[in-house]
Amino acid sequence: MSDVTSETENGLDTETAHGWLSNQDLQSTRARVPIVYVDAVPVRVNSLGQVTEIGMLLRQAADGTLSRMVVSGRVLFGELLREALVRHCEKDLGELALPRVPPNPSPFTIVEYFPDPDRSGFYDPRHHAVSMAYVVPIEGDCEPTQEALDMAWYSPEEAVSTGVIAEMTGGHDRLIRLALAHVGRLP
Amino acid sequence: MSDVTSETENGLDTETAHGWLSNQDLQSTRARVPIVYVDAVPVRVNSLGQVTEIGMLLRQAADGTLSRMVVSGRVLFGELLREALVRHCEKDLGELALPRVPPNPSPFTIVEYFPDPDRSGFYDPRHHAVSMAYVVPIEGDCEPTQEALDMAWYSPEEAVSTGVIAEMTGGHDRLIRLALAHVGRLP
Amino acid sequence: MSDVTSETENGLDTETAHGWLSNQDLQSTRARVPIVYVDAVPVRVNSLGQVTEIGMLLRQAADGTLSRMVVSGRVLFGELLREALVRHCEKDLGELALPRVPPNPSPFTIVEYFPDPDRSGFYDPRHHAVSMAYVVPIEGDCEPTQEALDMAWYSPEEAVSTGVIAEMTGGHDRLIRLALAHVGRLP
Amino acid sequence: MSDVTSETENGLDTETAHGWLSNQDLQSTRARVPIVYVDAVPVRVNSLGQVTEIGMLLRQAADGTLSRMVVSGRVLFGELLREALVRHCEKDLGELALPRVPPNPSPFTIVEYFPDPDRSGFYDPRHHAVSMAYVVPIEGDCEPTQEALDMAWYSPEEAVSTGVIAEMTGGHDRLIRLALAHVGRLP
Numbered sequence: 001m002s003d004v005t006s007e008t009e010n011g012l013d014t015e016t017a018h019g020w021l022s023n024q025d026l027q028s029t030r031a032r033v034p035i036v037y038v039d040a041v042p043v044r045v046n047s048l049g050q051v052t053e054i055g056m057l058l059r060q061a062a063d064g065t066l067s068r069m070v071v072s073g074r075v076l077f078g079e080l081l082r083e084a085l086v087r088h089c090e091k092d093l094g095e096l097a098l099p100r101v102p103p104n105p106s107p108f109t110i111v112e113y114f115p116d117p118d119r120s121g122f123y124d125p126r127h128h129a130v131s132m133a134y135v136v137p138i139e140g141d142c143e144p145t146q147e148a149l150d151m152a153w154y155s156p157e158e159a160v161s162t163g164v165i166a167e168m169t170g171g172h173d174r175l176i177r178l179a180l181a182h183v184g185r186l187p
Numbered sequence: 188m189s190d191v192t193s194e195t196e197n198g199l200d201t202e203t204a205h206g207w208l209s210n211q212d213l214q215s216t217r218a219r220v221p222i223v224y225v226d227a228v229p230v231r232v233n234s235l236g237q238v239t240e241i242g243m244l245l246r247q248a249a250d251g252t253l254s255r256m257v258v259s260g261r262v263l264f265g266e267l268l269r270e271a272l273v274r275h276c277e278k279d280l281g282e283l284a285l286p287r288v289p290p291n292p293s294p295f296t297i298v299e300y301f302p303d304p305d306r307s308g309f310y311d312p313r314h315h316a317v318s319m320a321y322v323v324p325i326e327g328d329c330e331p332t333q334e335a336l337d338m339a340w341y342s343p344e345e346a347v348s349t350g351v352i353a354e355m356t357g358g359h360d361r362l363i364r365l366a367l368a369h370v371g372r373l374p
Numbered sequence: 375m376s377d378v379t380s381e382t383e384n385g386l387d388t389e390t391a392h393g394w395l396s397n398q399d400l401q402s403t404r405a406r407v408p409i410v411y412v413d414a415v416p417v418r419v420n421s422l423g424q425v426t427e428i429g430m431l432l433r434q435a436a437d438g439t440l441s442r443m444v445v446s447g448r449v450l451f452g453e454l455l456r457e458a459l460v461r462h463c464e465k466d467l468g469e470l471a472l473p474r475v476p477p478n479p480s481p482f483t484i485v486e487y488f489p490d491p492d493r494s495g496f497y498d499p500r501h502h503a504v505s506m507a508y509v510v511p512i513e514g515d516c517e518p519t520q521e522a523l524d525m526a527w528y529s530p531e532e533a534v535s536t537g538v539i540a541e542m543t544g545g546h547d548r549l550i551r552l553a554l555a556h557v558g559r560l561p
Numbered sequence: 562m563s564d565v566t567s568e569t570e571n572g573l574d575t576e577t578a579h580g581w582l583s584n585q586d587l588q589s590t591r592a593r594v595p596i597v598y599v600d601a602v603p604v605r606v607n608s609l610g611q612v613t614e615i616g617m618l619l620r621q622a623a624d625g626t627l628s629r630m631v632v633s634g635r636v637l638f639g640e641l642l643r644e645a646l647v648r649h650c651e652k653d654l655g656e657l658a659l660p661r662v663p664p665n666p667s668p669f670t671i672v673e674y675f676p677d678p679d680r681s682g683f684y685d686p687r688h689h690a691v692s693m694a695y696v697v698p699i700e701g702d703c704e705p706t707q708e709a710l711d712m713a714w715y716s717p718e719e720a721v722s723t724g725v726i727a728e729m730t731g732g733h734d735r736l737i738r739l740a741l742a743h744v745g746r747l748p
Contacts, residue, residue, distance in 0.1 A: 219451055
């Protein structure tokens with residue numbers, strides 16, 4: 001979720017006409033309004049459309065810890081949600097991931113991240129973010145970018161196991177359970 | 188929706204252990220309980236997941252007319268909904284259609300077909316059918332089977348045009364509008 | 375889910391024009407086609423619409439055990455799903471329950487009950503049932519009918535606790551978790 | 562959608578700790594990031610949960626015209642979506658409206674308003690807003706506030722009639738059709 005880092009690594013550390021903000025402007029905006037986010041839960045599906053595996057990245061989370069997490073990031077000024085979903089999937093999973101963003105614009109849930117961990121159970125120390133969450137089948141090959149240390153696939157049972165949950169922070173383990181329930185695969 | 192025809196043409200005019208019924212048993216069952224159906228609205232999507240076209244078959248409808256319609260058919264005893272969706276898509280669109288049944292089991296709407304045309308606006312003279320309707324992206328090539336005279340793709344604007352609506356019966360034109368609304372593409 | 379019992383207790387043990395079947399006809403139909411069902415998960419909501427409690431009945435389940443379960447029952451020939459939902463809620467929770475069936479016809483999930491416990495994880499020894507499941511806010515007072523021994527409300531945390539799960543059979547504990555996930559309240 | 566007006570009329574024209582922004586800060590923020598909005602389509606439902614009427618306000622729209630529109634407004638920093646929905650419903654429909662915000666947090670659609678009318682078909686000259694849209698049953702009495710000149714209820718047929726559509730701008734007529742489709746009542 002470290003879109004500040006992402007912007008910097010892309011050399012976009014100054015405000016542009018395309019929705020990027022300088023770090024300073026982003027900080028001040030974050031203190032004023034909720035930020036629009038998208039979360040994408042990468043999945044593998046079989047020929048019947050059933051989810052067989054869930055993909056998770058290992059990377060530095062918003063709270064500074066090294067965590068397992070789904071694809072997540074900010075929507076830019078002027079950007080369609082679909083464009084943001086594809087951009088973040090390709091940035092985090094590689095250009096060959098071939099994400100299949102669902103045709104329905106309605107997310108399976110809305111995740112409300114607050115700086116106060118007790119407000120909703122979803123926590124982000126940096127800001128109040130309203131994130132539209134989608135289950136995104138991945139048809140291609142994933143290759144985590146340099147920001148992520150690892151990208152791994154888990155069966156539904158593994159994804160809700162104690163060991164994997166212990167590697168997640170900020171409520172991402174609960175997001176995984178909501179996604180599995182949505183697709184009828186919550187154990 | 189002529190699953191009677193389909194069963195007969197497949198040589199399955201006697202009851203088997205796999206959920207097929209003889210025509211006589213099917214008739215008597217149809218007079219007693221609602222029949223479980225699935226409707227699949229075939230769509231083409233672009234790389235952002237937006238629906239660009241809707242596919243419709245030209246074939247004999249339940250009321251005997253030659254009509255434009257989506258893929259529709261009965262769920263058999265012991266069959267998963269997903270299996271029925273893939274089976275009917277492959278039967279109507281060909282083996283190379285590559286339907287992408289969505290991972291979420293919840294349909295975008297439920298179509299309640301009644302022998303009384305005024306009951307719900309969805310009409311089937313043969314029975315009371317409860318149909319779970321899905322939008323199904325098609326990635327492969329479609330080739331209508333011998334039951335269908337034609338299979339054509341329409342833009343969202345064409346699909347709701349007066350001319351195309353006039354070719355549909357039984358409420359299928361309304362089903363198309365509900366599907367387009369669900370994917371945010373209703374003009 | 376014992377709609378056979380219900381029909382008998384209402385004195386409707388012979389086939390009528392209104393969709394009721396004799397026990398014998400129901401048995402033979404059940405062996406031939408999937409049966410259309412509705413499941414209603416009764417909930418209490420606060421003024422913001424958040425689910426605060428889930429209601430469960432204690433009654434004889436399809437497998438003969440005494441179990442905790444949600445409202446569940448068959449859709450009759452000629453009956454709208456909405457009519458079936460209200461009928462079963464009033465039959466199981468009393469005339470003063472005031473169920474608020476959601477305006478959206480799409481269920482939050484589809485539960486496929488099979489006589490084979492391993493087919494989908496949802497089990498019913500009597501038949502293959504395809505059940506459309508809804509979360510139904512209850513605004514009135516509940517009074518379990520004579521078929522149910524008890525009706526109790528549980529917090530989301532209690533509803534997924536080991537003790538309560540142990541009182542459920544046939545996959546109803548999983549249905550509760552899917553319902554809680556749908557409303558964003560899965561712990 | 563004139564939340565600037567609303568804030569001013571409530572005497573909140575200076576930034577506070579509760580998420581309100583001064584007009585100047587709001588302007589500068591609007592040029593930088595998408596703004597989080599909620600849209601509520603007020604409906605009347607019958608005892609089966611079917612939508613019988615849709616409510617629309619007559620008020621000054623974002624583009625300055627006097628238009629028919631649904632309840633719509635900004636989500637404040639630190640505010641839950643549910644709190645924003647109830648706040649805007651009560652502000653626009655009166656304290657006695659008794660809005661029933663659905664228990665499911667997932668909106669029926671996402672409306673992406675852009676300053677460019679051709680970007681998505683939803684237009685707002687002031688900003689890029691990402692609005693989560695909900696169908697909200699209203700159980701109480703509505704009394705439009707001083708900002709609205711009128712509040713009226715329409716049948717589904719009236720709501721999509723040429724006359725009523727002509728009174729709407731910015732894509733609100735399309736939003737009404739999407740809402741009617743979602744609840745299965747699109748004519």
